[in-house]
Amino acid sequence: GENVEQHPSTLSVQEGDSAVIKCTYSDSASNYFPWYKQELGKGPQLIIDIRSNVGEKKDQRIAVTLNKTAKHFSLHITETQPEDSAVYFCAAIKGLTGGGNKLTFGTGTQLKVEL
């Protein structure tokens, strides 16, 4: 099955700096890669996603890049703010619309944005 590794497990940055979180996946057939933000005591919230036919996607301060050859994808947050502090999870899935297909999550990154 799919295996997703995520680094780093914790990340501390100064407000205004950029943060980068990296994930690798094992199944070359995976074709959808969402990123989730989870605040304490809440469920994960989708913040950005990318499909395998795209190399990069950007939404304001958040961007995701995908390297299919190397099987890794990264989350980039620019101009970080204290409210960006949370746990971020990457995930991968093969066949988004396939009924039996499941998301495989990374281990999570605790991001702390310091004033």
Add this chain to the structure above:
Amino acid sequence: GAVVSQHPSRVICKSGTSVKIECRSLDFQATTMFWYRQFPKQSLMLMATSNEGSKATYEQGVEKDKFLINHASLTLSTLTVTSAHPEDSSFYICSGRQINTGELFFGEGSRLTVL
């Protein structure tokens, strides 16, 4: 994004009792719903996959008689923890797969504490 509602958000029960958690997709139809368990500072672990009108598929190591899942309609799935024990205390999160796009949306989670 689409909304998934979970209820209750917090529940405390005595050991040996059963607890039901509801997961509703409020503005979309979900052919498939997923139930996860998350222990503190860990990633989400998939417990089972439920498809509307059919029996749930459980992940290895998850007791189907202990964690009863019902997916009676395209907008409602329930998880019942039967004969709960303190080790069942955890954060339970559901996710619905939108019928048209296949995108996955998560509920806010339910914190179960078994005394």
